[in-house]
Amino acid sequence: MIASVIIGVAIFGYAAWALVKFINKSKKGKCAACDLKNSCSSQCGIPRK
Amino acid sequence: MEIALIGNPNTGKTSLFNNLTGSYEYVGNWSGVTVEKKVGLFKNNIGQLIDLPGVYTLNPLSRDEGVVTSFFLNETVDRLLNILDASQLERNLHLTLQLLEFEKPALIGLNMIDVANKRGIQIDASKLSQVLGVPVVPVVARSGKGCDKLVDVISTKSIQPAKKHLVYYGKEVEEAISAMTRELSGKTDHSPRFLTIQYFEGNEYVQSYVNGIANSQEINTIVANLELNLQKQAENKSLANFIYLKRKEVILRIVAEVARKSDSIIPLSERIDGIVTNRILGMPIFLLLMYFMFMLTFDWLGTPLSDALNGLLTGPITVGFEKVLEAVSASHFIQDLILEGLVAGVGGVLVFVPQIFILFFFISLLEDSGYMARVALVMDRIMESVGLNGKAFIPMMIGFGCNVPGIMAARTIETPKERLMTILLTPLMSCSARLPVYALFVGAFFAGHKAFVVLSLYVLGIVVALILAKVFSSTLLKSETSLFVIELPPYRLPQFQSLWRSTWDKGKGFVRKAGTFIFAGSVFIWLLSYAGPGGVKVDMDHSYLAAIGNMIAPIFDPIGFGTWQASASLITGFLAKEAIISTMNIIYFVPNDASLQGLLAEYYTPLAAYSFMVFILLYIPCLATTATIYKETGSKKWTAFSMIYAFVIAYVLALIIFQGGKLIGLI
Amino acid sequence: MFGSLKAGDKGKIIDISHVGHLVQRRLLDLGITEGSEVCVKCVMPFGGPVMIESCGQCVGIRRKEAVQIEVERI
Numbered sequence: 086m087i088a089s090v091i092i093g094v095a096i097f098g099y100a101a102w103a104l105v106k107f108i109n110k111s112k113k114g115k116c117a118a119c120d121l122k123n124s125c126s127s128q129c130g131i132p133r134k
Numbered sequence: 135m136e137i138a139l140i141g142n143p144n145t146g147k148t149s150l151f152n153n154l155t156g157s158y159e160y161v162g163n164w165s166g167v168t169v170e171k172k173v174g175l176f177k178n179n180i181g182q183l184i185d186l187p188g189v190y191t192l193n194p195l196s197r198d199e200g201v202v203t204s205f206f207l208n209e210t211v212d213r214l215l216n217i218l219d220a221s222q223l224e225r226n227l228h229l230t231l232q233l234l235e236f237e238k239p240a241l242i243g244l245n246m247i248d249v250a251n252k253r254g255i256q257i258d259a260s261k262l263s264q265v266l267g268v269p270v271v272p273v274v275a276r277s278g279k280g281c282d283k284l285v286d287v288i289s290t291k292s293i294q295p296a297k298k299h300l301v302y303y304g305k306e307v308e309e310a311i312s313a314m315t316r317e318l319s320g321k322t323d324h325s326p327r328f329l330t331i332q333y334f335e336g337n338e339y340v341q342s343y344v345n346g347i348a349n350s351q352e353i354n355t356i357v358a359n360l361e362l363n364l365q366k367q368a369e370n371k372s373l374a375n376f377i378y379l380k381r382k383e384v385i386l387r388i389v390a391e392v393a394r395k396s397d398s399i400i401p402l403s404e405r406i407d408g409i410v411t412n413r414i415l416g417m418p419i420f421l422l423l424m425y426f427m428f429m430l431t432f433d434w435l436g437t438p439l440s441d442a443l444n445g446l447l448t449g450p451i452t453v454g455f456e457k458v459l460e461a462v463s464a465s466h467f468i469q470d471l472i473l474e475g476l477v478a479g480v481g482g483v484l485v486f487v488p489q490i491f492i493l494f495f496f497i498s499l500l501e502d503s504g505y506m507a508r509v510a511l512v513m514d515r516i517m518e519s520v521g522l523n524g525k526a527f528i529p530m531m532i533g534f535g536c537n538v539p540g541i542m543a544a545r546t547i548e549t550p551k552e553r554l555m556t557i558l559l560t561p562l563m564s565c566s567a568r569l570p571v572y573a574l575f576v577g578a579f580f581a582g583h584k585a586f587v588v589l590s591l592y593v594l595g596i597v598v599a600l601i602l603a604k605v606f607s608s609t610l611l612k613s614e615t616s617l618f619v620i621e622l623p624p625y626r627l628p629q630f631q632s633l634w635r636s637t638w639d640k641g642k643g644f645v646r647k648a649g650t651f652i653f654a655g656s657v658f659i660w661l662l663s664y665a666g667p668g669g670v671k672v673d674m675d676h677s678y679l680a681a682i683g684n685m686i687a688p689i690f691d692p693i694g695f696g697t698w699q700a701s702a703s704l705i706t707g708f709l710a711k712e713a714i715i716s717t718m719n720i721i722y723f724v725p726n727d728a729s730l731q732g733l734l735a736e737y738y739t740p741l742a743a744y745s746f747m748v749f750i751l752l753y754i755p756c757l758a759t760t761a762t763i764y765k766e767t768g769s770k771k772w773t774a775f776s777m778i779y780a781f782v783i784a785y786v787l788a789l790i791i792f793q794g795g796k797l798i799g800l801i
Numbered sequence: 802m803f804g805s806l807k808a809g810d811k812g813k814i815i816d817i818s819h820v821g822h823l824v825q826r827r828l829l830d831l832g833i834t835e836g837s838e839v840c841v842k843c844v845m846p847f848g849g850p851v852m853i854e855s856c857g858q859c860v861g862i863r864r865k866e867a868v869q870i871e872v873e874r875i
Contacts, residue, residue, distance in 0.1 A: 096472075225832035404854070411842075510861070514863070524861075
């Protein structure tokens with residue numbers, strides 16, 4: 086029983102956090118590869134001019 | 135210490151930057167422009183290395199290029215690290231001479247010696263150093279050769295600022311420079327000579343800076359006098375041109391002194407181009423390459439790997455989870471959550487990792503090898519006929535991997551209307567996230583013709599984009615100017631390591647999304663499908679999810695999938711296209727794959743399935759893409775337009791296909 | 802000469818001033834201007850763009866710009 090609770094809390098907690106983070110990131114227009122603070126990594130494949 | 139890394143585009147700046155810095159950070163964009171500012175910490179901690187955008191001259195043509203001049207005028211820089219392409223010395227030296235006129239300590243990294251040698255060009259680095267008055271270190275940025283020496287030389291505390299006046303611009307100009315110097319003395323920390331020459335060349339940023347600190351009238355007088363004096367000499371050339379030519383004379387002398395060219399060896403690059411951009415063969419070769427890429431991704435390599443992964447997931451992994459959950463006596467709720475929610479939702483997306491990575495690998499290969507530029511050349515005629523720029527093909531090709539970087543790649547298109555159109559049309563390129571949906575449905579309904587059907591969807595996306603381009607360019611987005619000048623750098627055999635890094639950088643987004651958003655989304659969707667107005671563990675048709683779906687479902691009746699399941703999936707698809715498949719996997723949860731596809735047959739006819747896929751191909755850019763469109767266009771109006779027109783086109787096309795198909799008896 | 806472009810033709814640019822300003826400027830940046838020796842590498846079909854080479858540098862420009870460049874055959 087206790088295992089269920091622990092697992093449940095872990096899953097829902099992580100899910101909520103991941104959801105919020107994703108929506109925030111997306112609103113800023115980053116593809117999911119970005120892990121940098123302010124700007125999108127140009128390794129996403131943007132050619133240098 | 136602040137060190138600025140500056141050089142022509144395509145000189146290997148990025149490689150050099152990566153080699154010289156341990157870690158780096160993107161600190162956002164330079165203000166007001168789309169170019170990103172990259173600052174890194176030098177390997178031995180002597181200071182910060184600032185990566186400036188590649189430019190051919192300090193006199194900017196666009197706002198993006200203006201970043202460099204602005205930087206020099208307004209921010210502190212202690213040392214300049216100028217990177218040169220040894221195989222293009224003459225062209226590169228124009229920037230170098232301008233930089234040396236800036237009179238700050240400078241150092242040259244002579245890159246691409248290997249390329250120069252292959253072309254039969256030998257450069258005497260120490261001679262060059264002597265002539266220019268600054269240290270010159272030969273490097274091969276791609277391999278890191280010479281970079282240690284470079285770091286050493288930069289760190290040398292006593293680099294003298296280059297004091298030599300390398301270019302004598304003739305009596306009249308030099309007199310004018312002295313006059314300007316008198317006018318500017320005491321008013322600026324920057325070299326007056328530098329400012330003056332840039333002013334004369336027409337550098338608008340410098341012009342407004344100078345007019346801001348000194349008496350404009352005085353300055354205008356000096357310039358007017360100079361132009362008058364020059365008229366006798368200059369044969370109607372402008373002042374800017376005169377200066378350019380004087381500089382060019384000096385450069386030619388320098389090059390003659392330091393470079394030795396042996397007899398023309400036809401570089402391998404040109405021989406390859408002879409075939410690949412051949413009048414007749416160019417387009418067919420490209421199409422063949424695309425077909426090949428396609429078959430590998432879907433038929434020959436991708437699908438078998440994917441199926442194997444699926445087998446693993448629905449087999450040993452599921453069984454493993456079951457065992458563990460039973461061992462800890464987890465409740466039914468938790469068991470269902472994990473097996474029917476998470477494994478189904480996340481697993482359903484993860485099985486496509488092989489195909490995604492193969493696709494990204496090819497895109498990286500095309501980019502890194504230099505072939506992409508040739509594609510722009512080959513495709514330009516077609517693009518031009520619909521009002522687009524050949525350069526627009528590159529963002530679209532990238533868009534096949536992921537729309538977000540594709541849209542950002544549109545920055546290379548200089549003309550605003552063409553750029554806007556490219557941004558609006560790139561989402562029609564079927565991104566990798568839509569792949570899983572296609573794969574699922576073709577497996578269920580078109581098993582004998584998988585690759586063909588998927589190809590038809592990709593092609594449809596392109597055709598729709600071309601037609602819309604024609605429409606847009608004749609109506610909303612009429613543009614007078616079009617600029618098509620594309621540099622075709624020599625082909626490179628991409629090193630495996632850098633290829634892998636490129637592929638991984640692109641592909642990790644997919645995996646990361648699965649581990650975060652899809653995970654969260656699956657939990658959420660599963661919960662909505664588990665509970666309903668009548669309580670928990672309800673029959674799915676009575677769940678909250680069904681209720682939400684049912685509200686929207688009627689809209690989709692005419693196009694063949696007016697079910698709550700389809701609607702719910704499409705809603706989640708706005709947040710991330712992969713979510714469509716996750717949602718479906720959760721909704722149609724069955725113990726193994728074969729029954730899933732059988733199950734689908736109860737809800738869709740083949741025609742409806744195709745209509746559904748077409749709808750998904752076109753219907754709306756995902757949240758991240760939408761936000762990127764907003765960021766790149768800066769316009770709410772166009773962002774909204776991109777969402778609405780996509781939905782309309784998707785609906786209309788699906789309608790034509792479904793109703794049309796029914797009419798001709800294709801049910 | 803650029804009016805009758807063929808792959809392999811070589812020429813020296815005499816007058817580039819009739820070309821659109823933006824294109825001229827870009828070509829200048831790449832080192833292609835009056836006095837430059839260029840070689841036509843290939844010509845795309847149906848009036849498509851051309852690839853020209855100057856000093857080892859290959860550049861693609863549209864046909865209609867190329868024909869406005871006056872070149873003296875060498």
